[in-house]
Amino acid sequence: xxxxxxxxxxxxxxxxxxxxxxxxxxxxxxxxxxxxxxxxxxxxxxxxxxxxxxxxxxxxxxxxxxxxxxxxxxxxxxxxxxxxxxxxxxxxxxxxxxxxxxxxxxxxxxxxxxxxxxxxxxxxxxxxxxxxxxxxxxxxxxxxxxxxxxxxxxxxxxxxxxxxxxxxxxxxxxxxxxxxxxxxxxxxxxxxxxxxxxxxxxxxxxxxxxxxxxxxxxxxxxxxxxxxxxxxxxxxxxxxxxxxxxxxxxxxxxxxxxxxxxxxxxxxxxxxxxxxxxxxxxx
Amino acid sequence: xxxxxxxxxxxxxxxxxxxxxxxxxxxxxxxxxxxxxxxxxxxxxxxxxxxxxxxxxxxxxxxxxxxxxxxxxxxxxxxxxxxxxxxxxxxxxxxxxxxxxxxxxxxxxxxxxxxxxxxxxxxxxxxxxxxxxxxxxxxxxxxxxxxxxxxxxxxxxxxxxxxxxxxxxxxxxxxxxxxxxxxxxxxxxxxxxxxxxxxxxxxxxxxxxxxxxxxxxxxxxxxxxxxxxxxxxxxxxxxxxxxxxxxxxxxxxxxxxxxxxxxxxxxxxxxxxxxxxxxxxxxxxxxxxxxxxxxxxxxxx
Numbered sequence: 001x002x003x004x005x006x007x008x009x010x011x012x013x014x015x016x017x018x019x020x021x022x023x024x025x026x027x028x029x030x031x032x033x034x035x036x037x038x039x040x041x042x043x044x045x046x047x048x049x050x051x052x053x054x055x056x057x058x059x060x061x062x063x064x065x066x067x068x069x070x071x072x073x074x075x076x077x078x079x080x081x082x083x084x085x086x087x088x089x090x091x092x093x094x095x096x097x098x099x100x101x102x103x104x105x106x107x108x109x110x111x112x113x114x115x116x117x118x119x120x121x122x123x124x125x126x127x128x129x130x131x132x133x134x135x136x137x138x139x140x141x142x143x144x145x146x147x148x149x150x151x152x153x154x155x156x157x158x159x160x161x162x163x164x165x166x167x168x169x170x171x172x173x174x175x176x177x178x179x180x181x182x183x184x185x186x187x188x189x190x191x192x193x194x195x196x197x198x199x200x201x202x203x204x205x206x207x208x209x210x211x212x213x214x215x216x217x218x219x220x221x222x223x224x225x226x227x228x229x230x231x232x233x234x235x236x237x238x239x240x241x242x243x244x245x246x247x248x249x250x251x252x253x254x255x256x257x258x259x260x261x262x263x264x265x266x267x268x269x270x271x272x273x274x275x276x277x278x279x280x281x282x283x
Numbered sequence: 284x285x286x287x288x289x290x291x292x293x294x295x296x297x298x299x300x301x302x303x304x305x306x307x308x309x310x311x312x313x314x315x316x317x318x319x320x321x322x323x324x325x326x327x328x329x330x331x332x333x334x335x336x337x338x339x340x341x342x343x344x345x346x347x348x349x350x351x352x353x354x355x356x357x358x359x360x361x362x363x364x365x366x367x368x369x370x371x372x373x374x375x376x377x378x379x380x381x382x383x384x385x386x387x388x389x390x391x392x393x394x395x396x397x398x399x400x401x402x403x404x405x406x407x408x409x410x411x412x413x414x415x416x417x418x419x420x421x422x423x424x425x426x427x428x429x430x431x432x433x434x435x436x437x438x439x440x441x442x443x444x445x446x447x448x449x450x451x452x453x454x455x456x457x458x459x460x461x462x463x464x465x466x467x468x469x470x471x472x473x474x475x476x477x478x479x480x481x482x483x484x485x486x487x488x489x490x491x492x493x494x495x496x497x498x499x500x501x502x503x504x505x506x507x508x509x510x511x512x513x514x515x516x517x518x519x520x521x522x523x524x525x526x527x528x529x530x531x532x533x534x535x536x537x538x539x540x541x542x543x544x545x546x547x548x549x550x551x552x553x554x555x556x557x558x559x560x561x562x563x564x565x566x567x568x569x570x571x572x573x574x575x576x577x578x579x580x581x582x583x584x
Contacts, residue, residue, distance in 0.1 A: 031387065032393075032397070035397050035401065038403070041419060042404070042415070044419075092312040096308060099305045099308030100309060104300075105302035105309075122521050122542070124545045124546060128327065128555055128562065129330060132326065152315055155315060159312055215409070251418060261408065262407065
């Protein structure tokens with residue numbers, strides 16, 4: 001009732017609209033300035049990496065190619081860890097997600113909670129004993145060892161995402177396929193897997209980002225310079241382990257390391273955002 | 284499930300799912316969790332009660348490593364610094380993220396571009412982000428320094444990473460750039476779940492912008508804010524890369540975090556037992572903190 005009585009009459013309403021328009025312009029300008037500020041560090045590094053006091057140059061990338069064991073070595077090492085982590089995460093999480101979503105068996109909840117508990121652990125707590133354990137397995141100082149640990153760190157997110165995804169596919173779809181003569185496996189593959197492709201992309205994308213950018217795990221598990229992944233090599237470059245610190249080469253290195261992630265993000269933005277929100281909401 | 288549904292399901296030969304199949308599907312993931320998570324965790328506990336040099340034979344020493352923590356000044360200092368960092372980054376990130384979310388809340392021309400611009404830093408790895416800002420603080424701000432010197436405001440260039448106060452500030456700025464868009468997104472999802480008629484009612488009641496924010500938006504945004512708080516605090520207590528790359532704990536150990544202490548104990552002092560003991564204490568602290576936060580959340584509901 002009070003609301004009705006105090007409802008603004010036509011004239012103040014117009015004034016309010018005008019005020020709103022002005023506020024809209026102000027916030028629009030502010031937002032645009034802030035966006036420029038956020039873009040500044042990356043854009044600046046990209047420009048500086050290909051310029052030299054005025055002219056264009058590829059010198060910085062040339063120097064980057066030759067530092068330490070050579071950029072190709074570090075790119076290869078990062079690629080190996082990333083490919084194994086993505087493939088391994090999917091290979092474990094797709095069947096596990098399906099198992100958790102569609103079956104009941106003894107110990108199911110215990111196993112699920114155990115996998116989620118990985119989220120709680122501070123990484124150094126577990127990396128120090130892993131350094132010793134991987135040594136016993138002969139996997140110390142290997143890229144496979146690093147990838148296995150990355151798969152483990154990704155497991156809670158991957159399994160959780162795949163479980164949710166399979167749960168959202170109506171079971172009747174598979175039953176219909178089975179009635180049509182498909183076996184259980186083929187029904188799963190044909191019907192359900194096709195329906196959860198977006199989640200598979202999200203899980204793969206997150207495994208990619210995590211493995212490509214990880215620093216602490218390879219820092220602790222690798223000690224041979226020629227096995228370093230790109231982030232470790234770049235920090236070594238910064239620390240002057242390969243001679244005088246070359247900031248131009250460092251700029252180029254940051255761009256090389258960020259580029260795949262930025263491109264993938266721009267291409268698959270929707271999957272990335274969806275994954276972040278799902279990941280955030282699990283908390 | 285109704286009885287009819289049950290009998291119907293039983294009636295279909297293929298639709299009976301054997302528990303064993305489910306277990307076998309989950310088994311590989313469970314084995315990785317046990318082998319690379321449970322076993323190392325047990326080993327960490329064992330290491331924490333042993334004298335365990337990086338090279339050489341370990342031996343049982345009881346609670347020696349835990350007692351040594353109390354006498355390790357750097358641990359106390361790191362704990363204080365980590366807590367201070369967590370408090371500062373929590374306030375700064377929440378404020379900036381909320382501001383950004385309010386700016387890009389309403390659909391209008393170019394809003395997608397703005398969201399992408401704010402969010403893009405989150406696609407850059409933390410180490411790359413730190414290296415990016417390292418160069419910026421090291422050489423990129425010299426035009427700013429020159430201008431300030433020209434105006435007579437400072438008499439020599441600011442050594443951003445070389446003084447405790449500015450080194451800390453440098454990390455906070457870098458982390459805000461890297462994570463504000465990420466938390467903006469969580470808050471944006473929360474903002475968009477607030478129905479329009481709540482705002483309409485507030486407007487009709489004559490509430491101004493500030494009153495609407497305080498009495499309508501913030502209370503309804505509480506679950507999203509709580510989620511951001513838990514994520515930011517947990518992340519801050521485990522801070523490593525940002526300080527390792529930008530300041531390496533310096534100057535004068537003024538920016539040493541708990542995780543930097545753990546890594547130093549293990550790989551600079553080659554004392555895995557001591558590193559394991561400190562990380563078990565950190566693990567315990569995190570569990571307590573998370574339980575408290577969850578209980579507080581539950582009581583609110």
